[in-house]
Amino acid sequence: xxxxxxxxxxxxxxxxxxxxxxxxxxxxxxxxxxxxxxxxxxxxxxxxxxxxxxxxxxxxxxxxxxxxxxxxxxxxxxxxxxxxxxxxxxxxxxxxxxxxxxxxxxxxxxxxxxxxxxxxxxxxxxxxxxxxxxxxxxxxxxxxxxxxxxxxxxxxxxxxxxxxxxxxxxxxxxxxxxxxxxxxxxxxxxxxxxxxxxxxxxxxxxxxxxxxxxxxxxxxxxxxxxxxxxxxxxxxxxxxxxxxxxxxxxxxxxxxxxxxxxxxxxxxxxxxxxxxxx
Amino acid sequence: xxxxxxxxxxxxxxxxxxxxxxxxxxxxxxxxxxxxxxxxxxxxxxxxxxxxxxxxxxxxxxxxxxxxxxxxxxxxxxxxxxxxxxxxxxxxxxxxxxxx
Numbered sequence: 001x002x003x004x005x006x007x008x009x010x011x012x013x014x015x016x017x018x019x020x021x022x023x024x025x026x027x028x029x030x031x032x033x034x035x036x037x038x039x040x041x042x043x044x045x046x047x048x049x050x051x052x053x054x055x056x057x058x059x060x061x062x063x064x065x066x067x068x069x070x071x072x073x074x075x076x077x078x079x080x081x082x083x084x085x086x087x088x089x090x091x092x093x094x095x096x097x098x099x100x101x102x103x104x105x106x107x108x109x110x111x112x113x114x115x116x117x118x119x120x121x122x123x124x125x126x127x128x129x130x131x132x133x134x135x136x137x138x139x140x141x142x143x144x145x146x147x148x149x150x151x152x153x154x155x156x157x158x159x160x161x162x163x164x165x166x167x168x169x170x171x172x173x174x175x176x177x178x179x180x181x182x183x184x185x186x187x188x189x190x191x192x193x194x195x196x197x198x199x200x201x202x203x204x205x206x207x208x209x210x211x212x213x214x215x216x217x218x219x220x221x222x223x224x225x226x227x228x229x230x231x232x233x234x235x236x237x238x239x240x241x242x243x244x245x246x247x248x249x250x251x252x253x254x255x256x257x258x259x260x261x262x263x264x265x266x267x268x269x270x271x272x273x274x275x276x277x278x
Numbered sequence: 279x280x281x282x283x284x285x286x287x288x289x290x291x292x293x294x295x296x297x298x299x300x301x302x303x304x305x306x307x308x309x310x311x312x313x314x315x316x317x318x319x320x321x322x323x324x325x326x327x328x329x330x331x332x333x334x335x336x337x338x339x340x341x342x343x344x345x346x347x348x349x350x351x352x353x354x355x356x357x358x359x360x361x362x363x364x365x366x367x368x369x370x371x372x373x374x375x376x377x378x
Contacts, residue, residue, distance in 0.1 A: 006316055070291055080365060217336060221373070230328075
């Protein structure tokens with residue numbers, strides 16, 4: 001791990017701004033960019049990079065969920081039920097990260113980066129919504145006002161076991177790699193479980209805070225998480241997310257997505273090279 | 279809006295308040311601690327502020343879960359009391375795995 005210096009803290013802050021800004025503009029967490037920057041660019045071991053990144057995931061989750069509270073987009077019951085699975089996955093991931101080799105973590109990260117790149121390029125269509133304020137959402141479903149289509153959208157949750165399984169995998173990869181895991185949960189909740197895109201994203205954003213906390217506590221206890229590195233990363237990602245929210249409306253998301261996919265595929269290539277070399 | 283949805287909205291607002299307070303406090307600690315370090319005064323105060331900010335950051339989502347348990351008890355929704363306690367148990371297991 002590089003020595004603790006003030007200039008390194010400032011570099012991490014700047015990286016956080018970029019990762020947070022791009023992350024929010026593309027609807028991804030910043031972690032998928034921050035982790036490779038910390039490990040490939042600054043020479044942190046993947047475990048420490050993941051730990052730092054998890055703290056930014058927690059901060060983003062708390063800030064985004066606080067801002068959204070009150071508009072019924074977050075499905076609290078569904079979120080809490082799926083959190084049982086993500087926390088279990090996160091706990092397992094945090095323990096596994098202590099046992100597997102750095103090269104294995106690099107290979108898993110490379111593989112996930114490719115999956116995320118493909119997901120970024122594919123557009124997930126919204127469907128399964130009922131535009132009827134009187135429809136019954138069932139015990140786990142939800143109802144919210146959608147400004148875009150100016151109607152009250154009601155939805156029911158389907159294929160709950162699949163949602164639980166996806167949440168477990170997301171929680172596992174989250175604490176293993178320092179990413180939020182929304183990139184795994186959101187498309188599955190949307191495409192197969194009947195949850196509209198915006199509700200899936202809001203619920204996932206709320207959930208990843210608790211998921212990442214489980215992993216971060218393990219890293220903190222094992223000495224892989226230092227407050228001096230976490231602080232600038234968290235503040236940078238928060239500033240970047242705030243800026244990204246304002247820029248996202250004007251930027252060309254299509255080109256941002258293509259750029260992002262290119263960066264992720266490069267990251268995957270570098271991770272695979274590192275894992276086999278030296 | 280049926281009573282269940284009113285309860286959910288009530289809980290959402292409480293959760294929003296808890297999360298806002300947690301993020302604001304931890305970010306203030308981080309910003310103050312880092313500023314002291316950059317100004318060359320990274321003494322005892324900075325060395326306390328940074329870890330305190332980190333612990334508050336980690337405690338915030340846990341606080342959200344605790345508030346939810348209380349709310350589901352108040353609603354007598356025992357299934358969700360059990361599920362929320364299971365999430366808390368998972369977090370407790372992380373603390374156990376971290377420090378033991």
